[in-house]
Amino acid sequence: MPKSALVPKLAPQPHWKAFASRRRDPASKREAVLKTAAELFLEKSYGRTSLNDVAKRLGITKPALYHYFRNKEEILLECYRWGTGLIEESLAEIAGHCGTGLEKVAAFIYSYAQVMTVNFGRCVMRLDEGDLSSKARDEVRAYKRKIDRRLRSFIQDGIRDGSIAPCDPKIAAFSIAGAVNWMCVWYEPAGPLSAEEIASQLARTLTQGLARRKPEALRRAAAGGSSAD
Amino acid sequence: MPKSALVPKLAPQPHWKAFASRRRDPASKREAVLKTAAELFLEKSYGRTSLNDVAKRLGITKPALYHYFRNKEEILLECYRWGTGLIEESLAEIAGHCGTGLEKVAAFIYSYAQVMTVNFGRCVMRLDEGDLSSKARDEVRAYKRKIDRRLRSFIQDGIRDGSIAPCDPKIAAFSIAGAVNWMCVWYEPAGPLSAEEIASQLARTLTQGLARRKPEALRRAAAGGSSAD
DNA sequence: GAGTTATCTTACCTCGCGGTAAGATATAGC
DNA sequence: GCTATATCTTACCGCGAGGTAAGATAACTC
Numbered sequence: 001m002p003k004s005a006l007v008p009k010l011a012p013q014p015h016w017k018a019f020a021s022r023r024r025d026p027a028s029k030r031e032a033v034l035k036t037a038a039e040l041f042l043e044k045s046y047g048r049t050s051l052n053d054v055a056k057r058l059g060i061t062k063p064a065l066y067h068y069f070r071n072k073e074e075i076l077l078e079c080y081r082w083g084t085g086l087i088e089e090s091l092a093e094i095a096g097h098c099g100t101g102l103e104k105v106a107a108f109i110y111s112y113a114q115v116m117t118v119n120f121g122r123c124v125m126r127l128d129e130g131d132l133s134s135k136a137r138d139e140v141r142a143y144k145r146k147i148d149r150r151l152r153s154f155i156q157d158g159i160r161d162g163s164i165a166p167c168d169p170k171i172a173a174f175s176i177a178g179a180v181n182w183m184c185v186w187y188e189p190a191g192p193l194s195a196e197e198i199a200s201q202l203a204r205t206l207t208q209g210l211a212r213r214k215p216e217a218l219r220r221a222a223a224g225g226s227s228a229d
Numbered sequence: 230m231p232k233s234a235l236v237p238k239l240a241p242q243p244h245w246k247a248f249a250s251r252r253r254d255p256a257s258k259r260e261a262v263l264k265t266a267a268e269l270f271l272e273k274s275y276g277r278t279s280l281n282d283v284a285k286r287l288g289i290t291k292p293a294l295y296h297y298f299r300n301k302e303e304i305l306l307e308c309y310r311w312g313t314g315l316i317e318e319s320l321a322e323i324a325g326h327c328g329t330g331l332e333k334v335a336a337f338i339y340s341y342a343q344v345m346t347v348n349f350g351r352c353v354m355r356l357d358e359g360d361l362s363s364k365a366r367d368e369v370r371a372y373k374r375k376i377d378r379r380l381r382s383f384i385q386d387g388i389r390d391g392s393i394a395p396c397d398p399k400i401a402a403f404s405i406a407g408a409v410n411w412m413c414v415w416y417e418p419a420g421p422l423s424a425e426e427i428a429s430q431l432a433r434t435l436t437q438g439l440a441r442r443k444p445e446a447l448r449r450a451a452a453g454g455s456s457a458d
Numbered sequence: 459g460a461g462t463t464a465t466c467t468t469a470c471c472t473c474g475c476g477g478t479a480a481g482a483t484a485t486a487g488c
Numbered sequence: 489g490c491t492a493t494a495t496c497t498t499a500c501c502g503c504g505a506g507g508t509a510a511g512a513t514a515a516c517t518c
Contacts, residue, residue, distance in 0.1 A: 019466095021514095021515090022464085022465055022466075022513085022514055022515065023514095023515070023516095024463095024464065024465080024515065024516070026464090026465095029465095044359060045276075045357055045359050047274075047276040047277070048276070048359060048360075050504080050505065050506085051505085051506070051507090052504095052505085060466070060467090061466070061467055061468085062467095062506085062507090063466075063467070063468090063507085063508080063509095064465075064466050064467080066507075066508085067464080067465065067466075071506075071507075072505095072506065072507090102439060102440055105439060128274055128357075130273060130274050130277060131277075155439070158439065162441060163440065163441060164439045164440060164441060165437070165439065165440065165441040165442065167430065167433075167434060167439070168430055170422075171422070171427060171430045171431065171434070172430075172434050172439060174408075174411060174412075174415055175408035175409075175411070175431055175434055175435060176408070176439075177411060178407045178408040178409070178410060178411020178412070178414075179403075179404035179405070179407040179408040179411075180404075180407070181407060181411060182403060182404070182406060182407020182408075182410060182411070183403075183407070185407075186403055193399075193400070198400060201396065201397055201400045201401075202400065202404055204396075205396060205400070205401055205404055205438075206404060206435075206438065206439065207438055207439050207440050208394070208438040208440055209434075209435065209436055209437040209438025209439075209440070210331060210334060210384070210387065210393045210394065210396070210401060210405075210435065210436050210438075211331055211392065211393060211394065211436050211437055211438070212391060212392060212393060212394040213394065213442065248496095250484095250485090251483080251484055251485065251494085251495055251496075252484095252485070252486095253485065253486075253493095253494065253495075255494090255495095279474080279475065279476085280475085280476070280477090281474090281475085289496070289497090290496070290497055290498085291476085291477090291497095292477085292478080292479095292496075292497070292498090293495075293496050293497080295477075295478085296494080296495065296496080300476075300477075301475095301476065301477090
């Protein structure tokens with residue numbers, strides 16, 4: 001199904017159909033609500049997105065939404081949960097890999113960057129936690145802290161095994177997270193850069209730095225930096 | 230909520246006094262409004278900060294604010310302008326320095342990070358542009374693009390003069406900007422890390438990378454990196 | 459096909475926001 | 489002091505938001 005070249009492309013098509021009929025299929029309708037809500041939250045922010053906006057894009061009316069969610073905040077929280085689920089997945093994958101700390105950090109950057117190209121993933125880092133109730137906010141924060149701890153531990157591993165230069169793991173982790181999270185702001189799916197391209201460039205720049213390296217140092221790092229042991 | 234008695238510490242002291250008397254001093258009162266507004270915008274976001282909140286913290290009532298600003302958005306825009314002014318200052322300073330592209334990038338990171346520890350500076354990168362009218366948004370965006378172009382040109386200089394490894398300047402600039410901008414989220418003035426400490430660590434990590442370098446490569450880079458002492 | 463139930467709509471409520479009108483009050487100039 | 493003016497307050501308006509009540513209607517079950 002080719003995208004019509006003339007239409008600005010942001011224009012809606014697919015999961016509107018979820019509500020085309022009144023057939024009983026709560027699961028997929030709930031999902032449709034969530035996806036359009038995530039879209040709108042990213043376009044206009046949570047605060048400026050009304051439930052009427054969400055309903056209109058789905059071709060229904062506001063009160064219908066209340067058959068699938070208790071209130072507006074629950075929609076937001078579910079977006080967060082879906083997104084953190086995605087991150088969890090890709091993080092679990094890395095945990096399996098063994099290698100130097102530096103390798104694990106690079107893998108982290110790579111897969112985390114990919115998640116930041118998916119709407120639910122973007123929601124996690126781009127939407128404002130302040131819109132959540134304090135209970136839900138605690139849940140999300142706990143999750144984010146978990147991610148942060150993991151990244152820091154990779155960095156500490158790297159310092160220990162000699163693949164990473166001594167540094168403050170806290171600041172290093174924040175700078176990596178910041179660089180990748182910033183994708184939420186500038187990345188556009190329709191843009192010229194593919195997710196993989198960005199992910200690998202980010203991983204390289206952040207681990208190797210901007211500064212030019214001597215060829216042998218480069219070779220060493222590319223090999224995994226583990227040749228010293 | 231009980232507030233006046235045992236407020237945490239971020240709680241206000243100084244420029245509340247600006248409105249203690251009704252002496253005619255519009256300039257400093259306007260500034261006081263701006264500073265408390267910036268504070269609140271960072272604490273609760275623009276959308277969740279009502280003009281009543283601002284007024285209350287200043288010890289006055291909402292309509293009094295309209296003697297100093299035409300509307301809420303003007304307050305926000307002035308916060309942006311103040312912040313971009315700060316960035317402009319520190320950027321102009323760097324433009325004077327000559328050196329390798331890498332050195333200029335390091336200097337950029339260092340001083341930009343410092344701006345991100347000041348409330349008005351934080352406003353520029355942390356507040357949501359979507360809250361501005363389209364005209365004001367264009368103004369702010371143009372300014373941000375200017376900063377981005379400048380950073381990219383430093384990177385391109387570095388690639389040309391050999392101090393920076395070949396890379397996509399766009400992605401490199403975004404990753405640097407992201408890492409530093411992220412400070413807006415996690416930095417706390419009362420925290421254990423000083424602004425200088427963070428700034429120099431960021432400059433080092435981003436230019437040199439996480440990966441350990443061979444001594445000679447390190448020496449070479451250190452000879453060209455003025456900000457990492 | 460009839461009854462039941464999930465689904466969705468129309469109409470409405472309340473609340474807090476940004477913003478305004480009009481009046482009170484202190485300051486500044488003489 | 490007296491006046492004029494800048495400053496600030498009390499009272500209010502309209503709007504759009506999130507959310508609810510109650511009824512219409514389509515889809516399933518038997």
